[in-house]
Amino acid sequence: MPIKEIECYNCGTKLKKKVLESINISENPRQKKEIIQGKINFSYCPECKTKISHKTHILLSYLDPPRWIWLVDKKHQNPRYQEEFFRSIVPESYSGLINQEMVFVEFGEQCDCLNFILDNKQPQNSNDWLNLGKILTGEKAIECFKKALRLDQTLAEAKKLLNDELDKLKSHS
Ligand SMILES: [Zn+2]
Structure with a gap:
C-alpha cells in the first residue's frame, strides 16, 4: 500500500497514512467482513478527532467472472457523479468488458446491505430493497425502490426516495 499525505478537512492537520486503492476480493475473501463493517479507508x-476518508473511492474486484465494484464516499451519491466517473476515470478499453457497479457508503460506518452487492444476491423483503436502493444511484436505485414498493405499497420512504431519484435523473438530462 502506498503511503500518502492526507489533510484533515476540519483543522488542516496532515497525516501520513497507508492508502488502500483496491481490494481483490477473490484473493482476499476475508476482507469482505471488514468492508461490510466499515473498517476500511478512514482515520480519525x-x-x-474528525473522521477523514483516505480516498473518495476504492475498487473492489472479483476475478471470475470479472466484476468491479466501486465503493464511493456517500457525499458523491448522485447519478451525474456516477456517469461522469464511468466516463472519465475508467479506462475506455475496460468499459463494456467488465461488469461495473457503484455503491455509496459512509466510510467508517457499518453497511449490512453491502452483503447483497458483494454476494451478488437479491434482497427478499421490502426493507432490504429499500436499504439497498439507499446505497445506489440512478436507474439501479430506482429499480430497488420499485421492488420495495411492489412488496409493500405502504412504504412511504421508498415512495419519497423513488421520486427524489427520478427528479435527479430529470434535472440531469
Ligand atoms: Zn483535524
Missing part, C-alpha cells in the same frame, strides 16, 4: 484526525 489526531488533533480534532
